[in-house]
Amino acid sequence: MLIFHRRQLEMVLAVFIEHYNTHRPQRSLDQTPPLSIVPAARPTSHPDATQLRRSDRLGGLIHEYKLAA
Numbered sequence: 001m002l003i004f005h006r007r008q009l010e011m012v013l014a015v016f017i018e019h020y021n022t023h024r025p026q027r028s029l030d031q032t033p034p035l036s037i038v039p040a041a042r043p044t045s046h047p048d049a050t051q052l053r054r055s056d057r058l059g060g061l062i063h064e065y066k067l068a069a
Contacts, residue, residue, distance in 0.1 A: 015058055023064050046065060 003009045021035045055064040 002056065012058060018064070019057055019062050019064065 001012070003012060020033075022033050024033055051068050053066050053068050055066075056062070057064060
């Protein structure tokens with residue numbers, strides 16, 4: 001990803017910080033994000049592919065996965 005101006009850099013950093021603090025699991029926090037209110041669900045060893053939902057962030061550089069209800 002090429003950053004051309006300050007506003008674009010600020011947007012990219014804001015998206016990354018939001019992802020890092022609210023979605024990305026942290027080992028030291030028992031696989032919960034730093035700003036998580038709800039504890040993370042226990043990992044499923046082999047989830048069915050139809051249950052997974054992927055969200056692309058920053059044009060696909062970051063992928064966020066969630067289990068569908």
